[in-house]
Amino acid sequence: MGKFYDELCKDYRFKEGLKTCINCGTCTAICPAAEFYRYDPRKIVDTVQRKDDAAIEALLKSETIWYCGECMSCVTRCPRKNGPGLVIMALRNLSIKLGYFTESEKGRQVYPLTKALNGNVLNYGYCVHPATFAYSDHPEAGPVFEWVLNNKEDVYGRLGANYQGKGPGVLRHIPQEDLDELKAIYDVSGGTERLELVEKYSRAKAEEMGMSIEEYTAYTFNHISPGHFNNEQ
Amino acid sequence: MIYQGKQKIWSDYQKDIPDDHWFYVRSCIRQSFFPASEKYFLKICRDLLGKDVYETEHHTTCGGIAYHSDTIPQETAMTIVARQFALMKEAGYKNLVTSCITSFGNYTEIIETWREFPELEAKIRENLWKACRREFDIPEYVAHASDLIFKFKDEIGSLAKYHLVDGVTGEPLRVVEHIGCHYSKMFPHKGFGGAEYPCVLSGMVESWGGHVIDYPERRHCCGFGFRQYLVKANRGYSVSNTHKKFESMEPYHPDMIITNCPGCPYFLDRWQYVISEMEGKTYGQNGYGIPVFTYEEVAGLVLGFDPWDLGLQIHQVAVEPLLEKIGIPYDPKKKYLGLDGKEIMKPGLPTVLKCC
Numbered sequence: 001m002g003k004f005y006d007e008l009c010k011d012y013r014f015k016e017g018l019k020t021c022i023n024c025g026t027c028t029a030i031c032p033a034a035e036f037y038r039y040d041p042r043k044i045v046d047t048v049q050r051k052d053d054a055a056i057e058a059l060l061k062s063e064t065i066w067y068c069g070e071c072m073s074c075v076t077r078c079p080r081k082n083g084p085g086l087v088i089m090a091l092r093n094l095s096i097k098l099g100y101f102t103e104s105e106k107g108r109q110v111y112p113l114t115k116a117l118n119g120n121v122l123n124y125g126y127c128v129h130p131a132t133f134a135y136s137d138h139p140e141a142g143p144v145f146e147w148v149l150n151n152k153e154d155v156y157g158r159l160g161a162n163y164q165g166k167g168p169g170v171l172r173h174i175p176q177e178d179l180d181e182l183k184a185i186y187d188v189s190g191g192t193e194r195l196e197l198v199e200k201y202s203r204a205k206a207e208e209m210g211m212s213i214e215e216y217t218a219y220t221f222n223h224i225s226p227g228h229f230n231n232e233q
Numbered sequence: 234m235i236y237q238g239k240q241k242i243w244s245d246y247q248k249d250i251p252d253d254h255w256f257y258v259r260s261c262i263r264q265s266f267f268p269a270s271e272k273y274f275l276k277i278c279r280d281l282l283g284k285d286v287y288e289t290e291h292h293t294t295c296g297g298i299a300y301h302s303d304t305i306p307q308e309t310a311m312t313i314v315a316r317q318f319a320l321m322k323e324a325g326y327k328n329l330v331t332s333c334i335t336s337f338g339n340y341t342e343i344i345e346t347w348r349e350f351p352e353l354e355a356k357i358r359e360n361l362w363k364a365c366r367r368e369f370d371i372p373e374y375v376a377h378a379s380d381l382i383f384k385f386k387d388e389i390g391s392l393a394k395y396h397l398v399d400g401v402t403g404e405p406l407r408v409v410e411h412i413g414c415h416y417s418k419m420f421p422h423k424g425f426g427g428a429e430y431p432c433v434l435s436g437m438v439e440s441w442g443g444h445v446i447d448y449p450e451r452r453h454c455c456g457f458g459f460r461q462y463l464v465k466a467n468r469g470y471s472v473s474n475t476h477k478k479f480e481s482m483e484p485y486h487p488d489m490i491i492t493n494c495p496g497c498p499y500f501l502d503r504w505q506y507v508i509s510e511m512e513g514k515t516y517g518q519n520g521y522g523i524p525v526f527t528y529e530e531v532a533g534l535v536l537g538f539d540p541w542d543l544g545l546q547i548h549q550v551a552v553e554p555l556l557e558k559i560g561i562p563y564d565p566k567k568k569y570l571g572l573d574g575k576e577i578m579k580p581g582l583p584t585v586l587k588c589c
Contacts (some may be wrong), residue, residue: 032456120261155547188363191308
């Protein structure tokens with residue numbers, strides 16, 4: 001048994017997600033990611049269950065494990081009760097722990113995601129928040145949401161929100177003692193350690209790529225190279 | 234009761250949910266993009282149906298989006314959820330109702346994982362005590378907010394001022410329903426109708442007079458995909474999946490779309506705008522889009538609440554043609570007013586997609 005396979009076996013999602021794959025390809029047929037990306041969950045699960053260390057290491061450094069959208073459509077359809085989406089989550093987790101995520105363009109996106117989402121959780125108590133939702137990063141939100149963001153107090157107030165107010169309600173201010181508890185949860189459960197790890201590996205990669213960390217953040221958030229999609233030559 | 238034959242088969246797709254006394258937790262996305270939907274869910278449950286739905290200011294995200302974007306370890310997500318359970322216990326509740334499908338999936342996954350691996354539950358109890366000095370009970374029942382609206386759909390129907398029918402012809406409106414992947418794809422037995430026959434939304438639509446459209450990509454994901462939307466470079470995945478759904482539903486000429494998950498209505502609404510800008514294509518009649526609603530908004534319209542109080546002005550796809558088709562009155566002058574009727578600047582207009 002390979003060392004990477006042994007590591008994956010420690011992950012509860014892996015224990016739940018990999019029984020015995022019969023290679024039928026139902027997961028690939030139902031997968032929204034496989035429709036557009038060069039992505040085949042059947043091959044990934046098969047590679048993992050062969051327990052070949054070199055092949056699993058290549059996966060951990062690859063683009064392909066980052067294509068899944070974690071919709072879990074595969075879980076419903078697998079005739080052997082596997083969860084390819086759960087196997088992907090375990091592979092991503094291991095890729096981050098080992099620092100291999102910086103070896104791929106899609107993997108490097110872990111950095112801007114980690115900064116943005118956990119910044120929101122620890123500062124606002126929610127993963128997404130209008131205070132940090134910049135229209136320049138989200139032009140698809142449309143002119144109506146640009147208007148909302150430019151008039152937050154008025155529009156959210158008009159719609160019954162308690163925007164950044166005290167007490168319960170929509171978009172209330174989360175009391176500092178509750179944010180402190182979230183931080184303490186991160187500290188005891190490996191969340192803080194994960195943030196520091198992603199920071200360390202990403203800074204090293206930024207330096208290797210000759211970028212400041214600000215340039216690296218913007219680049220990983222915005223840039224897409226050719227070659228990810230099925231319909232590309 | 235002894236179930237036999239088809240009755241037994243169908244019983245597998247039903248679920249009995251408690252009648253009252255719920256601990257409510259909000260959604261990161263629903264409160265940010267559909268704030269009035271959360272307000273009206275509570276108003277309908279508390280004021281119209283007389284239910285006890287409790288909210289504490291101290292609750293937070295479940296961490297589900299950070300978890301499914303692979304930015305926090307599983308133990309962190311579990312301990313955040315354990316804290317929500319502790320707040321519920323401290324408030325004296327046993328039933329949890331969540332405003333978010335990803336949260337619903339997250340809570341369900343965590344409880345099921347603990348059931349299978351009790352040592353992990355013990356570790357999370359230890360984490361929570363170390364971090365917060367709190368203890369929790371696992372909820373006796375976890376529901377999604379739409380489950381409650383489904384349970385009381387006929388009571389809501391009996392109070393209806395409007396129905397999902399064409400006000401002139403009396404014909405049922407043609408409605409697309411979109412369940413959201415994490416409602417029942419991971420744990421089919423936890424959703425009304427399971428993964429094969431989900432009826433949480435179709436039940437509402439039929440109870441309120443509409444006709445549900447079946448179309449080839451009915452169960453396809455909206456395209457959120459967590460990191461596939463949140464990172465700008467990946468949004469081709471997201472819009473492509475929405476595009477696939479709209480191309481599939483277009484021949485059936487839907488009047489409207491009703492959604493379950495907080496993210497799906499945002500994507501199905503906004504990507505229509507983007508597709509119109511990219512390709513010049515619109516999916517509704519006369520240059521409009523197909524209006525997309527949360528289930529709370531649809532319940533609110535049926536009950537006769539003002540469309541602008543329900544927040545329909547912050548959709549990108551105009552809702553006015555549908556309001557007119559049903560015969561729901563609205564005041565166009567009040568659409569973009571601010572707090573307390575204050576005049577504020579109006580939004581800009583898309584290039585292609587027709588807006589009112």
